[in-house]
Amino acid sequence: MAFTANYKSNRNLFLCKSDQEMASKLMDQLLEIISGKTNRAEKISIALSGGRTPLILFRYLSVALKSFKAWDRILVFWGDERCVPPDNPESNYKNAYDTFLSKVPIPEENIYRMQGENDPEHEAKRYSSLLKKLNIQMGVPVFDLILLGMGDDGHTASIFPDQMHLLRSEKFVETAVNPYTKQKRLTLTGRLINNARNVSFLLSGDNKARIFSEIYHERAGADAFPAFHIRPQHGTLSWFCDEKAAGLL
Ligand code: 6PG
Numbered sequence: 001m002a003f004t005a006n007y008k009s010n011r012n013l014f015l016c017k018s019d020q021e022m023a024s025k026l027m028d029q030l031l032e033i034i035s036g037k038t039n040r041a042e043k044i045s046i047a048l049s050g051g052r053t054p055l056i057l058f059r060y061l062s063v064a065l066k067s068f069k070a071w072d073r074i075l076v077f078w079g080d081e082r083c084v085p086p087d088n089p090e091s092n093y094k095n096a097y098d099t100f101l102s103k104v105p106i107p108e109e110n111i112y113r114m115q116g117e118n119d120p121e122h123e124a125k126r127y128s129s130l131l132k133k134l135n136i137q138m139g140v141p142v143f144d145l146i147l148l149g150m151g152d153d154g155h156t157a158s159i160f161p162d163q164m165h166l167l168r169s170e171k172f173v174e175t176a177v178n179p180y181t182k183q184k185r186l187t188l189t190g191r192l193i194n195n196a197r198n199v200s201f202l203l204s205g206d207n208k209a210r211i212f213s214e215i216y217h218e219r220a221g222a223d224a225f226p227a228f229h230i231r232p233q234h235g236t237l238s239w240f241c242d243e244k245a246a247g248l249l
Contacts, residue, residue: 011231012238013216015246019204022240023060026147026200029238030061033144033198034070045134047079047188047196049147049157050092053204057147058100071106077131079146079193080158080176081114083123083184090183091116114186120175124186128172131192137234141172143196146188150203154211154225158187166190167229190229197235201227203245212241213248 016022034044048054082090086097093113101111112130115123134141148156158176159166166174167190176185193199203212214222216239222228231237 010236012236013246013249014238014240016240016242019056019242020060022202022204022242023057024064026057026202026240027061027064029198029200030145034073041073043073043075044144045075045077045142047077047143047146048092048096049079049149049202050081050095051149051151053149053202054147055095055099056204057202058096062100062103065104068104071104072110074106075110075112075133076101076106077112077143078114079148080185080187081116082178083116083120083175083186085117086113086115088116114173116186120184120186124171124173124175127186131172137195140192140195143192143198145198145200146193146196148193148199148201148227148230150201150208150211150227152207152211154215154227156201156227156230157193158185159190159226161224161226164226164229167226190226193230194233195235196232198238199230199232199235200238200240201230203239203241205242206244206247208241208245209247212239212245216249 014025016025078092081092084090086093114127131141150156153161160179162179163176166176166187169189171189172192174187174189176187178185211225215225215228
């Protein structure tokens with residue numbers, strides 16, 4: 001499946017010289033999304049990504065957004081979660097809370113964590129129903145911004161290469177399994193991600209370079225990687241990457 005013709009018109013590439021610059025440019029995008037809301041009371045829905053890379057951004061935001069006042073308008077969700085308790089070091093919620101959310105005055109009720117400690121199937125259903133709080137277009141919730149990372153195998157969120165059906169699932173949230181560790185996961189589906197207004201990948205390190213280059217240039221075989229299939233149907237796709245991750249572009 002090749003990128004649609006208009007895909008290139010709504011895709012941004014931000015090559016950054018440092019982690020700081022990557023975080024700063026992503027924050028600029030977030031502030032642009034917020035200021036773009038004509039209705040000053042309208043909420044802004046963001047899904048955070050997991051893994052290590054976003055911690056760069058979270059630490060930066062916890063300082064750079066000290067003077068930000070509209071925290072009551074920000075609704076925070078997750079793109080995926082490990083099926084572990086919220087105090088487990090593996091928890092994407094714990095990492096985001098410890099490095100960012102606990103350091104800014106966002107109302108607790110605006111933080112919607114995936115409850116990794118609960119039965120995965122039950123939690124997938126619960127979280128799906130939560131997403132109905134968002135704007136709904138064509139029957140699918142619309143996030144203002146979904147942050148994503150990409151694994152060394154081209155997975156994104158918790159959609160792994162051996163579970164490509166999660167890209168096309170009719171559900172909004174599905175259970176998944178990390179094929180390497182067998183750890184159970186919860187993930188937004190590709191259909192939901194591709195309904196977002198903005199989807200932004202944050203890539204750092206040369207271990208991302210080969211697959212990123214294949215996806216970005218739509219090389220033969222790149223469609224084997226889940227991240228290849230992330231292309232917002234009505235929104236904008238942005239890649240924020242450091243020089244190492246972009247080293248083979
Ligand atoms: C997770 C993530 C996952 C992550 C990639 C990249 O829960 O692990 O959501 O999709 O974004 O594996 O991880 P790094 O940023 O640690 O390389």
